[in-house]
Amino acid sequence: MNYLLGLTKSFRFFYAFLKYRIFIILGASVFVGILDGFGLAMIVPLLEVVDKGGEVEGDELGSLSFVLDFLRALNLPMEVSTIVVVLLLFFILKGVFKYLEGFFRVTYQQKFMRMIRDQNADMFCYYKYSDFVLSDAGRIQNTFSAEVLRVNQAFQTYFLSAQALIMISVYLGLAFGVNPLFALLVSIGGLATNVLFKRIYKQTKVLSRQLSNEANSFHGILMQMVNNFKYLKSTSSIVPYTGKLKQQIKEIERVQKRLGILDSILQAAREPLIILVVAGVIFIQVNLYGDSLGSIILSLLFLYRALSFVMAMQKQWNGFLGHSGALDQMVEFRDELRNSQESFGEVVVDKFSRDIELRNVSFSYDDLTVLKGVDLTIEKNESIAVVGESGSGKTTLINILCGLIRPSFGTISLDGNNYEGLYLPSLQKRIGYITQEPVIFSDTIFNNVTFWSKKTPEILFRFQEALKKASIYDFVKSLKNTEETILGTSGINLSGGQKQRLSIARELFKNVDILILDEATSALDTETEKEIQASIDVLRGEYTLIVVAHRLSTIRNVDRVLLLSEGEIKEQGTFDELYIDSERFKRMVSSQNY
Numbered sequence: 001m002n003y004l005l006g007l008t009k010s011f012r013f014f015y016a017f018l019k020y021r022i023f024i025i026l027g028a029s030v031f032v033g034i035l036d037g038f039g040l041a042m043i044v045p046l047l048e049v050v051d052k053g054g055e056v057e058g059d060e061l062g063s064l065s066f067v068l069d070f071l072r073a074l075n076l077p078m079e080v081s082t083i084v085v086v087l088l089l090f091f092i093l094k095g096v097f098k099y100l101e102g103f104f105r106v107t108y109q110q111k112f113m114r115m116i117r118d119q120n121a122d123m124f125c126y127y128k129y130s131d132f133v134l135s136d137a138g139r140i141q142n143t144f145s146a147e148v149l150r151v152n153q154a155f156q157t158y159f160l161s162a163q164a165l166i167m168i169s170v171y172l173g174l175a176f177g178v179n180p181l182f183a184l185l186v187s188i189g190g191l192a193t194n195v196l197f198k199r200i201y202k203q204t205k206v207l208s209r210q211l212s213n214e215a216n217s218f219h220g221i222l223m224q225m226v227n228n229f230k231y232l233k234s235t236s237s238i239v240p241y242t243g244k245l246k247q248q249i250k251e252i253e254r255v256q257k258r259l260g261i262l263d264s265i266l267q268a269a270r271e272p273l274i275i276l277v278v279a280g281v282i283f284i285q286v287n288l289y290g291d292s293l294g295s296i297i298l299s300l301l302f303l304y305r306a307l308s309f310v311m312a313m314q315k316q317w318n319g320f321l322g323h324s325g326a327l328d329q330m331v332e333f334r335d336e337l338r339n340s341q342e343s344f345g346e347v348v349v350d351k352f353s354r355d356i357e358l359r360n361v362s363f364s365y366d367d368l369t370v371l372k373g374v375d376l377t378i379e380k381n382e383s384i385a386v387v388g389e390s391g392s393g394k395t396t397l398i399n400i401l402c403g404l405i406r407p408s409f410g411t412i413s414l415d416g417n418n419y420e421g422l423y424l425p426s427l428q429k430r431i432g433y434i435t436q437e438p439v440i441f442s443d444t445i446f447n448n449v450t451f452w453s454k455k456t457p458e459i460l461f462r463f464q465e466a467l468k469k470a471s472i473y474d475f476v477k478s479l480k481n482t483e484e485t486i487l488g489t490s491g492i493n494l495s496g497g498q499k500q501r502l503s504i505a506r507e508l509f510k511n512v513d514i515l516i517l518d519e520a521t522s523a524l525d526t527e528t529e530k531e532i533q534a535s536i537d538v539l540r541g542e543y544t545l546i547v548v549a550h551r552l553s554t555i556r557n558v559d560r561v562l563l564l565s566e567g568e569i570k571e572q573g574t575f576d577e578l579y580i581d582s583e584r585f586k587r588m589v590s591s592q593n594y
């Protein structure tokens with residue numbers, strides 16, 4: 001029963017991807033089974049002809065005798081050669097369908113894998129930022145890589161198991177036709193062995209789910225180890241952290257070992273049990289019912305075939321259960337992604353021409369109000385600095401401006417169009433964002449800046465212009481491989497200031513209207529500070545510039561400084577105005593020894 005429930009639940013998942021194709025795979029199996037059965041059935045008349053050297057009666061074939069009737073209707077002589085040719089024909093046809101069965105399974109399995117990967121990538125692309133920040137990065141990584149492979153295994157074992165079930169049904173059907181008693185005994189024998197294995201199946205399923213969870217944790221720890229490598233290394237925390245990783249590896253080993261042991265028990269116990277059933281059936285048929293030799297031989301053939309498929313089905317099904325945890329996790333994860341998809345309006349933004357307006361904007365995380373009644377108009381090409389103590393809501397304000405999160409109350413609009421009605425990706429294309437920790441990909445400088453554009457003369461010109469504007473052109477030219485120099489984990493390392501200027505170049509290359517610069521919180525050295533101030537001064541007036549500033553010296557020349565405190569804009573004005581009018585601002589500046 002559980003088997004059938006498991007079959008249908010997973011069937012729905014596979015069906016959602018492959019639709020009618022599933023029936024092609026399973027249909028081919030039905031033909032394989034039937035042709036094999038017919039082929040085997042031919043052995044009985046063959047023995048009869050050899051034995052009696054004459055006409056064949058075919059009584060032992062039961063309802064399968066129609067095959068012989070058909071041959072007779074064709075006026076074919078009932079000789080050894082005819083029967084051998086027909087037998088051969090059945091097995092050749094079976095071979096063809098066996099090939100088709102494998103061909104379709106493999107083809108659709110690959111298609112299924114591609115679809116699942118593509119869809120996951122698409123859903124991740126439109127994953128709501130607010131939900132993403134609460135998600136488990138290790139789980140995302142694991143589900144997108146290792147778990148997809150386990151789902152692939154689940155697919156394979158599922159279909160091999162379903163194909164085995166079809167073969168069993170076909171043989172049982174044939175067996176019922178030939179000898180109903182035989183079929184009944186096989187069914188009872190098969191069911192009896194299954195009951196014995198039930199506990200093992202259940203345990204396998206539980207362990208499989210556990211394996212997915214352990215793998216999620218492993219990926220989470222590993223990712224954090226990679227991301228925080230510098231810190232862990234420099235503080236020698238890497239040794240205890242590696243211990244944590246090893247502990248997780250041990251957990252995975254433990255679960256996988258238990259899964260392996262259960263499978264070994266299943267494999268070892270299966271054959272003796274099946275032989276017991278076979279022996280029992282032969283004993284009953286010969287001694288109690290005194291069945292004829294032909295009927296028993298055919299029964300035995302079907303019995304042998306059916307039971308070997310029972311064994312195959314048990315093996316594949318247990319394999320499927322071993323991977324079904326991954327399937328469950330994939331279903332859950334995809335449901336979560338689906339429920340966390342962004343929705344957008346339809347108005348496409350081609351350019352930013354007037355202003356961004358926030359009216360009475362508030363934002364809360366559950367009970368925590370982070371922004372309160374923010375009223376703000378940012379004119380095109382205005383340069384604005386947002387300052388305030390840690391936790392005052394600066395990043396939240398930027399996230400709202402970028403359309404990453406939506407205000408809990410109030411409205412935000414661009415050139416008079418409410419964000420709710422905008423196709424936000426088109427707005428986000430107009431925004432350049434230089435994050436606190438500048439984003440550098442492990443690739444060439446050219447690809448880092450142009451985002452893998454083709455190197456045409458026009459693109460190269462734009463690339464160089466962007467480098468010049470971001471004041472990093474001379475540095476790139478001074479490198480041995482110039483713009484082909486590889487950066488990131490597999491290439492050269494840049495200083496903090498260089499990374500930031502390269503990120504600025506990337507955003508300028510994109511030809512954006514709005515530039516957001518989130519300064520690093522860590523104390524910058526005077527040289528980098530000066531470089532950043534220079535960058536800001538160059539970009540001022542040409543772009544709508546929003547700087548989240550921690551080092552106040554860098555924003556000396558912006559048009560307007562907003563002082564955020566506890567989610568409210570408490571003061572605003574030029575740097576000098578605030579320095580005179582605002583005690584709080586003055587204190588902040590003084591504390592930085594400005």
Ligand SMILES: Nc1ncnc2c1ncn2[C@@H]1O[C@H](COP(=O)(O)OP(=O)(O)OP(=O)(O)O)[C@@H](O)[C@H]1O
Nearest residue numbers: 133365368370388389390391392393394395396397
């Ligand atoms: N996903 C979240 N869930 C719950 N609270 C959050 C979340 N993100 C931020 N907060 C809280 O919102 C408040 C404002 O955070 P925000 O990141 O906007 O501050 P900030 O001014 O940018 O701080 P910093 O200068 O330290 O980066 C903080 O109290 C923070 O703890």
